[in-house]
Amino acid sequence: MTVYSDYSKAKIGWFFGLSGWQLATVALSVLPAFWAVQRQAWGSALLLLLIWAAFSAVVVVAVRGRSAPGWCMSMISYAIAGLTGRTPFRARATRGQVEDLATADLPGVLNAVEIHEGPPTGTQQARIAIIQNHATKTWAVTAAVVHPGIGLSPAEARQAMGAGLSGLLDLCSRGELIDELLFMVRTVPDDGAERGQWLTRHRRDNSPDLSRQINNDLHAVLSLASVRTEAYVTFVVPEHRLAKSAKEAGGGFDGRARLLYSLMQEVEAQLRGAVGMTEVNWLTSPELATACRTGFAPGDRAGIVDALEDWRADHQTNADVPWAMAGPSGADQLVRHYSHDAWNSVSATIKLPVKGALMGALAPILTPAETGERRSYVVCYPIVGQTTADRQSGSSEFAADMGEAMREKLKMRQRTKAKDEAAKARNLEGKLARGNSMTTPYAVCTVTVPKTMRASEFGRRLGASIRRAGFAPLRLDLSHDVGFAGSTIPLGVSLSRKAI
16 A cells, blocks of 8 residues: 555546547547548548548547547636636625625635534534535535654555555445545645744743844744645535435434534544544634635734734634635636635646555645745545446446457557556456445645746646656646635535536
8 A cells, every 4th residue: 555556547448448429429420421432522531531530639639638629618618707707706805795704705616615513512512614515515524634744654654554544435435425535735834923922922021132033033044944734634425415314313404413423433533543643623613714714815824823822811802714704805717827815826636657656655746846835735535336336347347358359359469558457447346346445536736826926937846846746747727716625725625526
């Protein structure tokens, strides 16, 4: 498990790598050329063959992860959204139209999110924030976690943590409720808020000028050189799964909350045990609102920390971030980046290498290139249901056998890449039969910089960091808002889930 390489294509084309719809489209488009040949119209036949070749290339060849028709549909959708005024976002608070401070006002795909406060739990009677997404019909819960890291861990410890993560995914699959796990990490430059408060509390009035100057210099230097890491874990449960079991737990929101609380306990036990998390703190509504606000505006964190310090001294101070102001005051979806408040963000997904990915290989992606830059990424594990996994495994195995048989019939040499994909497709069926779960993991990385810096330059540096980590970047043009929301805002947004 220290090297993750047991993955294959989601679908293997059984006819020279072509999927069913691609093969049908190519076959139907060549019929006019055959019709011209039958009529012996050789000039028309040649012209139709050229048109067929160009059309087939458009259908088959993917350009930066999308087919040409996919790019055309995306551009048309973006143009229509821009003409109808749906691309820009302006918060209701900026227009003086806030009616309820507890109602979330978020842009884009986050607009359908509603935050509920769960029943009191634990010794402190905390009310955990339950995230409901009306667009995708899902429920989610987020926890802030702390992990000691694997940089100095031996191979045996990494092996155990990898097995623990696999066990966590199998646990979610056996429960048949959770269908996706998201692990998010945000690395931001240290704003020095905590150290500044510590200096204020421990500095004496009669301290020598030299020691005061030394501490001030250390505070300035360490703030520029240090980075802060925030990690979150979110699990997502679809409504159609939760509703069936919620009836037995009392029904309504309370029944759903009871089931989500029980899932929290199962996930937390595995995170603290085999995965190696030292802290797992399920976020309340104010804590989640703070995480969202600092996700959109990293520079606001210092003010929030100061407000919390003032609240400890005087409980009359309001240190909470209302959900009506947890989002940006304004946001614009552009083709090459996403603009929110005084910041620009560029997102990219990564392609898994054929040789496999070493555990911890994503670390270089989190290294900022300059002061003021924020890096973040999310690793998503959508869990495929057992019935769907068996069907997909059988289809992939059939496609691999059919492709090999056709190549042997045509006396064509099979490439090593095709052999490896066929072998992985055959091995998958055996692993599913032994009780393992199937997942389709992916990752999204985002860099956020102030608008005084060039977003395109930092997007290029993000791509360089991804390549240095051993992966291939794929920039999410026309979709940077979704990539940003999924990789930076811990509300359970997924790129693999569509609105219902």
